[in-house]
Amino acid sequence: MAQEVTTQDTTDIARPNGETAPTVPTFVPAVDIFEQGEITVILADMPGVKSDGIEVTLERQVLTLRGTVTPHEPEGYRRLSSEYREGDYLRAFTLSDEIDLGSINAAFKNGVLRLELPRAAEAKPKKITVKAA
Amino acid sequence: MQRSAFSPWAYHDPFADMRRLQGAMNRIFDGSRTPARSGTYPPVNFWAGQDSVVMSTELPGLGEQDIEMTVKDSMISIRGTYPDAETGDDIVWHRRERPAGSFLRSIELPFRVDPNQIDARFANGVLTVEMQRPEDDKPKHIQIKAS
Numbered sequence: 001m002a003q004e005v006t007t008q009d010t011t012d013i014a015r016p017n018g019e020t021a022p023t024v025p026t027f028v029p030a031v032d033i034f035e036q037g038e039i040t041v042i043l044a045d046m047p048g049v050k051s052d053g054i055e056v057t058l059e060r061q062v063l064t065l066r067g068t069v070t071p072h073e074p075e076g077y078r079r080l081s082s083e084y085r086e087g088d089y090l091r092a093f094t095l096s097d098e099i100d101l102g103s104i105n106a107a108f109k110n111g112v113l114r115l116e117l118p119r120a121a122e123a124k125p126k127k128i129t130v131k132a133a
Numbered sequence: 134m135q136r137s138a139f140s141p142w143a144y145h146d147p148f149a150d151m152r153r154l155q156g157a158m159n160r161i162f163d164g165s166r167t168p169a170r171s172g173t174y175p176p177v178n179f180w181a182g183q184d185s186v187v188m189s190t191e192l193p194g195l196g197e198q199d200i201e202m203t204v205k206d207s208m209i210s211i212r213g214t215y216p217d218a219e220t221g222d223d224i225v226w227h228r229r230e231r232p233a234g235s236f237l238r239s240i241e242l243p244f245r246v247d248p249n250q251i252d253a254r255f256a257n258g259v260l261t262v263e264m265q266r267p268e269d270d271k272p273k274h275i276q277i278k279a280s
Contacts, residue, residue, distance in 0.1 A: 030230040037223055045231050047191035047258030072259060074180050074187045083176035084191060111193035111258015112231075 005062055005092040024069060025087035029113075040117045046089045047111035048072060054108050056115065058101040064092045065113060174236045175211070184266045186242065193258035194231065200260060204248045209264070210239040245270050 032043040046054070046067035053068040067089035097119065105116040180187040192200065194215055201212040214235035242264070250265040 030232070032218065032229050032231045033227040034219070035225040035227070036219070036221060041219075043194075043231060045193040045258070047193040050257055070257075072189060072261070074182075074261070074263070077180035077182045077187055080179040080181045080186070082178045084178060110196060110255075111191070 003094040003096070005094050024071070025085055026090050027087045028091050029065065029067065029089040031091065035119075038119045040119065042093075042113075042115040042117070044089070044091065044113045044115075045111060046108075046113055048086050049089065049108075049111065051108040054106070054113055056104070056106055056113075058095075058099065058104070061095045061098065062092055063095055063099075063115075063117075064090070065115075066090050067113070174238060177238075177240065184271055186246075186264050188240070188262045188264070190260050191258060192255075192260055195255075195258070197255050200255065202251075202253060202262065204246055204251060204264070207242045207245045208239055209242060209246070209262070210237065211260070212237045 029044040029046050031045075032041075034041055042063075042065075044065050044067075046065075048069045049067035050070050053070060055064075055066040055068070057064045057066070069086050069088050071086055095117070099117050103118050107114045175190045175192060177188050177190045180189075188209070190211065192213060195213055196216075199213050199216065203210045203212075212235070215231075215233045218229070218231075218233065244266055246264040247267040250267075252263040254261045
């Protein structure tokens, strides 16, 4: 149903204004994918991302999930120890069916992005009429 | 190339690859999705302030009601259970990578914390806990008199 695509995207891509992006790592978010009846559900863990930092794009059947982290730094504190790193999230999947982006339901709660993709309506066989010359 | 005595990471650990392989193997054969290495999950970050400390940890998918925190003297414990994945006869699973199960982690802080002055917040899957030192535990300034 959803085949994974490895992206070549890295964080050190220059931005249009010539600045390089800050050096935050990009992680592959853990996902759960299941089908239930007519819908496919994708759950992706993106802790530390605010809902406005989520970007879901669909281009030529490639569904890209992107989360831009809001760095969490308590004011007036200095870092003592770190066992985990914060970073952006990026993962892409190739969908087997044609799905309209507008029909995807997206919700973000408690650091988890939930996408509901409806199963495409029965693909209509395309008929090509051959004209007699 | 000169090896600096102050960069311990530059030195090549011959067992590092082995450990990494072992970790990878454990992940493959670990059928349950319970977080591995109990006692060290979840990973936490610490920040230090004047008389307080901030701890943060990433717990995506949990709600405030799924996390339980207890503090005694200088020991802080976080306990939580990931909500069960959706179940149903008509569910066909493709991938299950997100953590499941329950965890408990206890962390010993370098000082006692005032249990009445703990501020715990949970936002966007990140738990942030601000803890204060009790008033009578703070270092006291001592006036030095000229004799």
